[in-house]
Amino acid sequence: MGSLKLAENLAVRSVAFIKSASRLSESPDTGGLPELAIAGRSNVGKSSLINRLVNRRQLARVSNTPGRTQLLxxxxxxxxxxxxxxxxxxYAKVPYEMRSSWGEMIGGYLERRDPLRAxxxxxxxxxxxxxxxxxxATFCSTRGLALVxxxxxxxxxxxxxxxxAMARVARALGVAPDALLGFSSETGEGLDELWRRVTRVLNLGEPSAPA
Ligand SMILES: Nc1nc2c(ncn2[C@@H]2O[C@H](COP(=O)(O)OP(=O)(O)O)[C@@H](O)[C@H]2O)c(=O)[nH]1
Ligand SMILES: [Mg+2]
Incomplete structure (x- = not known):
């Protein structure tokens, strides 16, 4: 692909909201498409990363709509x-009991969601x-999910x-520093590499060459 930037090459042609769910049993039938779940502590930059990744503002806005932030x-x-x-x-303002319900709600999804790949x-x-x-991280290797x-x-x-910082994070997670991907939603740094890894772990194949 030479010097072509992957993120530009791999054009996001469409992004469609499917649904919100509060548990595994409410998760949609998506016809066998591979699935990528995104997790992080509140304020880590999840919405900003998603906006960058798909180059759409409305997507993360849906996830930030009151009432939907606590859903899949x-x-x-x-x-x-x-x-x-x-x-x-x-989230710091959420009482401890509610935080432990995070695990209950997400647990079933992460453990048994069939199309989940990464x-x-x-x-x-x-x-x-x-x-x-x-x-x-441990859970992913146990279930055979790819982890980025x-x-x-x-x-x-x-x-x-x-x-x-990369060395410290790597040590805390017990991984090699090059396994980590540095990213900035402000500058777009790391976006190409992120797309490359997502493409690889979901087995999406080579993005097609631009016309
Ligand atoms: N400097 C900088 N700020 C960021 C970046 N990503 C997110 N932020 C800021 O961090 C805060 C939380 O971001 P958000 O995407 O809403 O986090 P979420 O709670 O994980 O969805 C916001 O004020 C963002 O502007 C980044 O890459 N660089
Ligand atoms: Mg958010």
């Missing part, structure tokens, strides 16, 4: 794959990933700070 939100992209935006985890796990570059992130770990908001760090 399903979208179809290019009739090629399904994106499931999971509720943000650990998880995009977002980690803020200025925060230490904790038990929750480690549990999700994205370190968000890297524009906030200098080159030197970034190097140590």
């Amino acid at each position: 939100n399903f979208f179809k992209v290019n009739d090629a794959f399904v994106l499931c935006d999971l509720p943000g985890y650990g 998880l995009l796990l977002l980690v803020d570059c200025r925060r230490e990933p904790g038990e929750w992130e480690r549990d999700l 770990t994205v370190v968000t908001k890297v524009d906030k760090l200098s080159k030197a700070q970034r190097f140590s």
Whole structure:
């Protein structure tokens, strides 16, 4: 593909909201399309990343509509794959009991959603990933789900700070630093690599060459 930018090449032709669901049994029948779930703590930059990824503002807006933020939100992209935006985890103002219901609601989906192929796990570059992130990573390898770990908001760090931040996040998650993908919704850094990894883990095949 030479110097062509993948994100420009892999044009997002269509994004359609399918439905919101509060549990696995309400999840839509999507005709066998591979599914990608996106998880992260509240404020990690999930909505901003989704907007960048599909180059649509309305998509993440749907997920941010009051009443829908605590649901699984399903979208179809290019009739090629399904994106499931999971509720943000650990919102500070939510009492502890409600936070543990995150696990109950998401658990069944993550454990038994048939078309689910991969998880995009977002980690803020200025925060230490904790038990929750480690549990999700372990869960993915147990269930055989591909895991793409994205370190968000890297524009906030200098080159030197970034190097140590990536090392710190990698150590906390028990992965190699090059397994992590640095990303910025502000600058678009990492977008091509993100598309490349999503294409690979969902087995979408080579994006077609532009006409
Ligand atoms: N500097 C910077 N700020 C970001 C980035 N991504 C998100 N933010 C900001 O972080 C805050 C939370 O972002 P949002 O996408 O709503 O997070 P969500 O709660 O995970 O959906 C907002 O103020 C965003 O403008 C980024 O890549 N760089
Ligand atoms: Mg959001």
